[in-house]
Amino acid sequence: MQRAGLSMYKLAYVNGEWVDSNKKFPVFNPANDELLADVPDMGESEVQKAIDAAKEAFEQWSQTTAKERGAALRKWLKELEGNKQALAEIMTKESGKPLVESLGEVAYANSFVDWFSEEARRTYGEIVPSPVKSKELLMVREPLGVVGLITPWNFPMAMITRKAAPALAAGCTCVIKPAEDTPLTALALAALAQEAGIPKGVFNVVTSSRSNANSVGKLLCTSPHVAGISFTGSTHVGKILYNHCSQGIKRISLELGGNAPFIVYSNANLEKAVVGALAAKFRNCGQACVAANRFLIQEDVFDQFVELLKTNITKSFQQGDSSKNEKCNLGPLINLAQVEKVDSIVKDAVSKGAKVVLGGEKVSSLGDKFFAPTILTNVTPDMLCYTEEVFGPVAVCIKFKTEEESLQIANNSSTGLAGYFYTSDISQAWRVAKKLQVGMVGINEGIISHTEAAFGGVKESGIGREGSRHGMDEFTQIKYMCFGNL
Numbered sequence: 001m002q003r004a005g006l007s008m009y010k011l012a013y014v015n016g017e018w019v020d021s022n023k024k025f026p027v028f029n030p031a032n033d034e035l036l037a038d039v040p041d042m043g044e045s046e047v048q049k050a051i052d053a054a055k056e057a058f059e060q061w062s063q064t065t066a067k068e069r070g071a072a073l074r075k076w077l078k079e080l081e082g083n084k085q086a087l088a089e090i091m092t093k094e095s096g097k098p099l100v101e102s103l104g105e106v107a108y109a110n111s112f113v114d115w116f117s118e119e120a121r122r123t124y125g126e127i128v129p130s131p132v133k134s135k136e137l138l139m140v141r142e143p144l145g146v147v148g149l150i151t152p153w154n155f156p157m158a159m160i161t162r163k164a165a166p167a168l169a170a171g172c173t174c175v176i177k178p179a180e181d182t183p184l185t186a187l188a189l190a191a192l193a194q195e196a197g198i199p200k201g202v203f204n205v206v207t208s209s210r211s212n213a214n215s216v217g218k219l220l221c222t223s224p225h226v227a228g229i230s231f232t233g234s235t236h237v238g239k240i241l242y243n244h245c246s247q248g249i250k251r252i253s254l255e256l257g258g259n260a261p262f263i264v265y266s267n268a269n270l271e272k273a274v275v276g277a278l279a280a281k282f283r284n285c286g287q288a289c290v291a292a293n294r295f296l297i298q299e300d301v302f303d304q305f306v307e308l309l310k311t312n313i314t315k316s317f318q319q320g321d322s323s324k325n326e327k328c329n330l331g332p333l334i335n336l337a338q339v340e341k342v343d344s345i346v347k348d349a350v351s352k353g354a355k356v357v358l359g360g361e362k363v364s365s366l367g368d369k370f371f372a373p374t375i376l377t378n379v380t381p382d383m384l385c386y387t388e389e390v391f392g393p394v395a396v397c398i399k400f401k402t403e404e405e406s407l408q409i410a411n412n413s414s415t416g417l418a419g420y421f422y423t424s425d426i427s428q429a430w431r432v433a434k435k436l437q438v439g440m441v442g443i444n445e446g447i448i449s450h451t452e453a454a455f456g457g458v459k460e461s462g463i464g465r466e467g468s469r470h471g472m473d474e475f476t477q478i479k480y481m482c483f484g485n486l
């Protein structure tokens with residue numbers, strides 16, 4: 001059913017009710033600076049109420065059957081499916097991503113609700129052969145309890161469903177704190193959860209400005225009533241939360257930054273590699289933790305690849321506000337801080353001798369948050385773009401000679417989320433896939449995220465996995481039962 005006025009939800013959602021706060025913060029459209037809404041700027045005492053509501057709701061929700069929870073998720077899915085267009089429009093307004101990408105994100109986000117509505121019934125336990133005749137040994141999975149879900153702005157819908165769907169499927173209740181840039185999508189999700197009959201207190205959304213994020217985050221991580229935290233965002237904030245969680249030995253799942261290598265070997269199909277490169281680099285204007293961050297190109301195909309990349313970028317993208325011109329398929333960056341970060345990374349590279357093959361600057365004719373698709377070559381290890389996650393439409397191209405050198409550069413990073421490479425040599429494919437120090441590998445493929453597969457990183461890219469059957473593990477704990485004297 002299409003829900004009229006879906007975009008009108010501007011209050012927080014706690015214990016099945018829409019709640020206000022005496023403080024508010026504004027949400028803007030980054031493409032044109034239009035004020036979209038003032039939403040409640042909740043502090044600790046207000047978030048505490050959401051934790052209390054989730055704790056109370058857990059008593060009942062955790063006692064429902066897996067089949068009932070699966071059915072509840074399917075009702076939510078029906079609402080989400082029925083409101084695809086409205087959800088995508090809200091997302092485009094508050095994040096600036098092109099509408100076609102928002103529609104893609106709705107489909108991706110819904111795939112988690114679909115998948116975990118089914119996985120709910122597959123949270124199997126185990127009975128293991130006992131070493132002693134008079135005993136039987138059983139292990140069952142039980143829900144963690146109340147979980148705090150803290151999410152970023154780059155995928156305002158999917159980062160919520162990827163956490164909330166397995167949490168609810170497992171029997172957990174949740175308090176969701178969306179990013180301050182994109183709370184409206186989260187509130188729309190709450191409206192549809194309400195419409196779907198998800199019981200009060202099971203799905204709560206609290207909205208807070210950046211100035212309250214620290215105290216609210218700390219409360220969620222240290223409250224004795226919260227059993228676990230699932231966070232997607234920067235490595236910097238992830239470390240703060242990990243630290244807080246250590247106080248109460250609290251379960252934490254972290255999906256943090258990446259610095260994905262995208263390697264092109266000289267035997268690769270360059271046309272396919274360029275198509276993959278565009279998808280891996282420019283989706284969401286480069287603002288994805290799995291975005292290709294460093295293009296490592298073997299020396300004998302370097303010039304050819306860079307030329308192909310330039311031609312394809314020029315013919316594939318039209319930058320601008322997609323709500324005004326639906327042909328626009330490359331949006332703005334989320335906020336001025338991101339624009340300044342990307343700009344300073346490019347300026348740093350240029351000042352140290354990098355060559356700008358394409359773009360290289362802000363596009364002020366479109367607004368103050370648009371940065372042109374950019375290609376940099378002559379890149380050296382002393383440049384910020386060599387080591388930092390750019391989070392913008394900048395393709396950093398680095399030349400290498402041997403496979404060994406490509407792996408050495410690729411793995412020389414404190415993070416390890418995704419890695420991509422293109423080759424037509426099967427032995428090389430296996431060798432490189434095994435040696436890349438990342439959680440996810442794209443082999444001759446630039447788009448790798450699917451609900452059926454485990455998403456997550458190694459090193460400072462995080463802890464835990466989302467999606468796939470392993471996604472349930474983050475929200476369940478094993479209880480071992482020993483039946484004796486049999």
Ligand code: ADP
Nearest residue numbers: 150151152177178179180213214217233234237
């Ligand atoms: P980005 O740099 O991409 O904005 P962040 O890691 O800063 O990513 O933000 C991701 C999420 O973490 C957002 O919901 C944000 O409000 C929240 N956040 C930011 N700082 C803190 C903090 N100190 N404690 C808890 N949450 C925080």
